[in-house]
Amino acid sequence: MPYPQFDPNRIHVLPLEQRKHLTRLDDILIDPDSPPPPAGEWREAIGGLAAHVIAARERGASIMLAYGAHLIRNGMGPTLIRMMEAGWLTHLATNGAGIIHDWEYSFLGRSTESVRENMHNGTFGTWEETGRNINLAFTAGAAEGRGLGESIGRFIHEDGVRLPSRQQLEEDIRMAPAGPLTAARADLLQWLGAAGLESGRVSVTHPNKQYSASANAFRLGVPFTVHPGVGYDIISNHPLFSPAAIGRGAGVDYRVFVESTMNLSEGAFISVGSAIMAPQVFEKSASLVNNVLLREGKRLHGHKIAVVDLQDGGGWDWTKGEPPKTNPAYYLRFCKSFSRMDGELSYYCMDNRAFVHNLYHALKAAAA
Secondary structure, eight states: OOOOOOGGGGGGOOOOOGGSSEEEHHHHHHOSSSSOOOOGGGGHHHHHHHHHHHHHHTTTEEEEEEETTHHHTTTTTHHHHHHHHTTTTEEEEHHHHHHHHOOOHHHHSSSSOOOOHHHHHOTTOBHHHHHHHOOOOHHHHHHOOHHHHHHHHHHHHHHHEOOOHHHHHHHHHHHHSSTTTHHHHHHHHHHHHHHHSEEEEOOOOOOGGGGGGHHHHHHHHHOOOOHHHHHHHOGGSSSTTTTHHHHHHHHHHHHHHHHTTTTTTTTTTESSSOOSSHHHHHHHHHHHHHHHHHGGGGOSOEEEEEESSSOGGGGGOGGGHHHHSGGGGGGGGHHHHHHTSSSSSEESOOHHHHHHHHHHHHHHHOOO
């Protein structure tokens, strides 16, 4: 017998407008052209990384940036957009929270709630518009074979989505019962019934989409991937939560991520404030790349890895490789995993905003 399960229809959701928001777009946005804060001891290393990025792009190599949600929460979306527009970033990757801040800023201009306060009053994550719209974007995107990043980017950029009719979905399922999109179409059919939606255009206005990293990645054709965990993000706390669509979209995005990694030799992988997602996803993708390249007499090589976080790296010099298991620094995965990835690892102990802002200015100087 299946284990007892919680009935999501018991969830009481509230309008997003009622939430006490801790961050406002007008307060946190950072102008890319403003002077960056002093980089201190990291100034020279950031300049060297920028020079490598410019040379790598001239060779056609990938420049991949994986980041945690705080980079968007703290107002760095416009800087990422500038870097994509200049061709200095060829792939963006984030976790589930990264696209939630991105969507809420685009939709409302506000984001972030108090986990402590709202968990105690039972409202943490139970917000109607966030849960409904992001799950809609993911479920509709999965039925077209899209990944999570492309689905949410398109949803914001196009201010909504066009849904097929239930009749069309039923016909497609009957015509190809074992087709690659059939299960996703069945999920969308069920979701539409639960959401009370019919076919046609669902319009959701995003007045601040010019600051959205995902929407602008979609506009520019830059791969943008999302690597979530089921139950990790607030969209799980909504009656319309669609874990199957999230799994399908995340699977597509992982394959997109691996394809970008295929072109990483002599390029750069930059991890900013992502202690778990970035190293975990990168180490598996790097293995798949070598799985393919080694049979061609090649391997992933010559890439630089830049890891940025506020922790001190355990007091270990990571240019020497990983520490012994008796050293507590061994258990810092955001450094240890990357130290095993063959590339040249540099660890930057600094604020994520300061790093990206300084890198953008260093890139402009190197490209001049």
